[in-house]
Amino acid sequence: MKYTVPVKGGVGSVMEGDFDGVSSKVVSSHSRVNTFTKAGKEIRTRHAVVSADGKMLSTSVKGTGADGKPVAGEDVYDKQ
Numbered sequence: 001m002k003y004t005v006p007v008k009g010g011v012g013s014v015m016e017g018d019f020d021g022v023s024s025k026v027v028s029s030h031s032r033v034n035t036f037t038k039a040g041k042e043i044r045t046r047h048a049v050v051s052a053d054g055k056m057l058s059t060s061v062k063g064t065g066a067d068g069k070p071v072a073g074e075d076v077y078d079k080q
Contacts (some may be wrong), residue, residue, distance in 0.1 A: 001016055001017035001018075001019075002014075002015040002016040002017065003015060003016075003017060003022045005022060005023065005024035005034060006024065008026060009023075009024045009025050009026040009032065010023060010024065011023045012024060012034075017036070018038070018043075018065070018066035019036040019037060019038045019043055019044070020037065020038055020039065021036070021037035021038070021040070022034060022035070022036050022037070023035050023037075027047075030049055030050045030051070030052065031047070031048065031049045031050075032047075032048055033045055033046070033047050033048075034046045034048070036063070042063070043063050043064045044061060044062070044063025044064060044065075044071070045061070045062055045063055046059055046060070046061045047059065047060050047061075054079065055078065055079045056076065056077065056078055056079065057075075057076070057077040057079075058074065058075065058076045058077075059074065059075045060072075060073070060074045060075075061073055061074075061075075
């Protein structure tokens with residue numbers, strides 16, 4: 001998957017992926033929600049939060065995967 005979204009939120013561009021549309025909404029200075037669509041229908045969302053000290057990024061995803069099956073999960077990244 002490869003895409004870009006504006007830093008301030010809004011409609012992005014898709015280069016690769018099982019979706020043909022992406023948009024982003026800034027929730028707060030440390031949080032945003034990306035929405036992925038296919039043929040105009042929402043298929044997945046990903047909520048990303050950066051810790052206040054900037055040392056950890058956690059994301060959660062919910063929706064449908066490329067195979068059409070439900071997906072849900074969480075990722076946590078620590079800054080090295």
